[in-house]
Amino acid sequence: MLAMNYRGPYRIRTEQRPMPEILHPEDAIIRVTRSCICGSDLHLYHGMVPDTRVGSTFGHEFTGIVEEVGPLVQKLKVGDQVLVPFNVACGRCNFCKQGLYGNCHESNPMATAVGGIFGYSHTAGGYAGGQAEYVRVPYADVGPTVIPADMDPDDAVLLTDVVPTGYQAAEMGGIKQGDTVVIFGAGPIGIMAARCAWFFGPSRVIIIDHIDYRLEFAKNYAHCEAYNFKDMEDPVVFLKKTTDWYGADVCIDCVGCEAEGNTLQTFSGRIMLMQSGAGTALQWAINSVKKGGIVSIVGVYGPPFNLIPIGNVVNKGITIRANQASVKRLLPKLIDHVQSGRLNPKGLITHRVPLEEVADAYRLFSSKLDNCIKTVLIPSTKS
Amino acid sequence: MKDTKFNYKNIPGWGMDADPENEPTYPMKTWTGDDHNRINYERADQQPIDLEILLSTERPAPTRVFGNTVPPSGLSGVIRRYAFSHSEDRYRHWIPLILADRINMVEGVVKDISEGYLPNIAAERGWRVEWKYKPKKMALKVGIVAVAGLYLFLKLKSTKKKRWYHQLI
Numbered sequence: 001m002l003a004m005n006y007r008g009p010y011r012i013r014t015e016q017r018p019m020p021e022i023l024h025p026e027d028a029i030i031r032v033t034r035s036c037i038c039g040s041d042l043h044l045y046h047g048m049v050p051d052t053r054v055g056s057t058f059g060h061e062f063t064g065i066v067e068e069v070g071p072l073v074q075k076l077k078v079g080d081q082v083l084v085p086f087n088v089a090c091g092r093c094n095f096c097k098q099g100l101y102g103n104c105h106e107s108n109p110m111a112t113a114v115g116g117i118f119g120y121s122h123t124a125g126g127y128a129g130g131q132a133e134y135v136r137v138p139y140a141d142v143g144p145t146v147i148p149a150d151m152d153p154d155d156a157v158l159l160t161d162v163v164p165t166g167y168q169a170a171e172m173g174g175i176k177q178g179d180t181v182v183i184f185g186a187g188p189i190g191i192m193a194a195r196c197a198w199f200f201g202p203s204r205v206i207i208i209d210h211i212d213y214r215l216e217f218a219k220n221y222a223h224c225e226a227y228n229f230k231d232m233e234d235p236v237v238f239l240k241k242t243t244d245w246y247g248a249d250v251c252i253d254c255v256g257c258e259a260e261g262n263t264l265q266t267f268s269g270r271i272m273l274m275q276s277g278a279g280t281a282l283q284w285a286i287n288s289v290k291k292g293g294i295v296s297i298v299g300v301y302g303p304p305f306n307l308i309p310i311g312n313v314v315n316k317g318i319t320i321r322a323n324q325a326s327v328k329r330l331l332p333k334l335i336d337h338v339q340s341g342r343l344n345p346k347g348l349i350t351h352r353v354p355l356e357e358v359a360d361a362y363r364l365f366s367s368k369l370d371n372c373i374k375t376v377l378i379p380s381t382k383s
Numbered sequence: 384m385k386d387t388k389f390n391y392k393n394i395p396g397w398g399m400d401a402d403p404e405n406e407p408t409y410p411m412k413t414w415t416g417d418d419h420n421r422i423n424y425e426r427a428d429q430q431p432i433d434l435e436i437l438l439s440t441e442r443p444a445p446t447r448v449f450g451n452t453v454p455p456s457g458l459s460g461v462i463r464r465y466a467f468s469h470s471e472d473r474y475r476h477w478i479p480l481i482l483a484d485r486i487n488m489v490e491g492v493v494k495d496i497s498e499g500y501l502p503n504i505a506a507e508r509g510w511r512v513e514w515k516y517k518p519k520k521m522a523l524k525v526g527i528v529a530v531a532g533l534y535l536f537l538k539l540k541s542t543k544k545k546r547w548y549h550q551l552i
Contacts, residue, residue: 008488011507024430024448050480051463053453054491072428090447092425094417106426109438109445113471116446123480126436126450138448139427172411273481304477323411363509369516 002379003132004358006056009047010366012359017057020128020136025072028140030064030084034157035130035355035377037365038086039187040256040300044121045362048257048270048277049302051110051122059377060086060118061161062130063153066144075141082144083156084137085164085327088116088127091142102324107138113303115324123303131358133381145331148339155338157376158345163334165298165325166192166254167199172296172321173250175200182239182248182288183207184281186214186226188348188374189298190254194222195343202249206242208235208284210260213371221347229261239288247290255281256299257306268307276302286312297322351375437467459487 005015020029041058043049066080076082089096090106095115107116108125116138119129128135137144147156166189175181179202183194186209197205205224209215215226229235239248257277258270261284269278285295286309295318313320337343350373353361361375391397406414417424427447434454438445455463462483469476495502505511514521 007491007502007507008485011488011502011504013503013507023451024428026427026448047481047484050477050484051466052484053455053459054484054487055453057452088448090427092427093422094415094420094424097417097424098415099411099413105422106446107448109436109442109449110467111439111471112441116448116450122437122450122453125446126452128450128452138430168411302477303471304474319407321407321411326411329411359507359509360512361509363512364516366509367513367517369512 001133025070027070029068032064036061058119059129059131101326101328154346164327164330167196168325169193169298170197177201179249180204185254186218194224251285251289252296253299279306348374355379459483
């Protein structure tokens with residue numbers, strides 16, 4: 001089968017690989033029909049995530065058709081069309097039972113700091129990802145969800161990560177009616193967080209980034225205010241001023257470790273790797289939120305540590321809420337939002353690329369070429 | 384060892400201010416109290432361990448399933464095994480892993496060549512689309528690399544000549 005193959009930072013290719021096999025009685029083998037490149041895949045592509053081994057296949061946002069199931073799988077049958085949440089979750093541990101499917105205790109032996117994630121380095125369990133023609137899916141009765149018959153497959157693939165992560169980013173913000181919400185990062189997750197924030201009743205949603213075409217897209221897609229921080233002397237002062245010198249009620253970090261905008265953070269975090277990437281967006285979020293406000297984090301940071309103004313968190317009484325999205329918990333609500341027409345996930349997709357051209361697709365997304373927002377890879381075996 | 388004779392519920396005021404509504408993880412977490420049972424929950428069958436997996440020292444037992452994509456090997460594997468002898472709390476866990484990743488990249492090129500495959504770096508790096516959409520930037524990059532390469536080449540050449548000249552004297 002054809003699969004994406006990581007060869008080192010900024011180097012990937014497609015290669016023929018052995019077919020995945022059932023390794024556990026609760027496994028399923030899925031024939032991939034669509035697979036997205038996530039913004040967090042770029043952290044792998046750029047060599048920022050420790051224990052990303054040469055020969056790995058990325059991809060944690062995918063849909064497919066069930067080809068084979070293990071002897072203990074009861075809920076899925078061969079031929080089912082499924083969307084597969086990016087978290088590998090057992091459904092039995094205390095974390096899964098309490099809805100924290102992104103923090104499963106039985107899916108990643110290599111780290112306790114993160115649960116198992118498909119195609120996201122050995123730090124996240126060493127699973128093969130979905131940027132391939134076929135993929136092994138453990139705990140097949142827990143994560144994979146049969147796609148409703150009337151759902152567009154492009155909507156379905158975005159329900160595996162982008163929509164739940166964007167929604168949970170807003171949910172964790174504890175947004176109240178009338179609040180002002182500021183979102184850092186106008187990538188697919190930031191745009192979706194801005195759109196989903198409206199479900200909680202704020203009066204203003206502001207998105208901050210430095211790429212004009214993305215800000216324009218966000219403004220139209222998420223009906224929010226959009227500002228380029230490169231046009232400001234100081235984004236924190238700008239946000240204080242625009243909130244009557246009070247601070248935003250809720251700030252959401254949708255950027256993570258590859259932020260721009262602060263020379264010290266960029267140099268120490270992205271160039272020297274002295275911290276887990278640049279914490280610029282988180283620093284701005286903490287400093288822009290009101291006293292007693294909430295900072296929600298879904299941006300991806302590496303494991304060791306980041307330089308952030310923790311003293312300000314204490315002295316301002318800020319609540320920080322963060323997690324990987326619990327896709328399974330959110331799916332019923334989000335499927336309803338999509339089916340009722342309130343959410344249009346596929347509106348984020350700007351590029352559809354054959355799996356064979358995965359190297360070009362990564363470069364397109366990484367270098368932000370051709371006004372790229374979201375890329376979907378389509379394997380030739382999809383139908 | 385936990386002291387089973389000690390009954391903490393006898394401490395004056397134990398639990399009297401507990402507020403079940405004070406739950407900052409809501410609605411992400413549906414609190415059940417099961418956390419207090421720790422790891423005593425029903426588990427799936429164990430995936431057979433037929434290849435080397437590196438276990439976090441913070442949870443020495445393997446999880447019931449795991450990825451089996453790329454077992455550690457070569458020099459990078461040696462470094463990864465060293466890294467996994469330290470906890471996730473330590474820099475000596477994460478920095479060696481990044482070092483191993485970079486060494487692994489070189490090992491990958493060596494393996495490709497030893498198998499008679501010459502990697503197409505331009506295609507792997509997606510330079511085609513970069514050229515298509517940002518030709519000026521791409522040309523600038525190529526120009527800088529070419530000038531730097533030429534400078535290094537000439538510098539090395541002149542160094543060699545000097546050595547040869549000195550040997551004659």
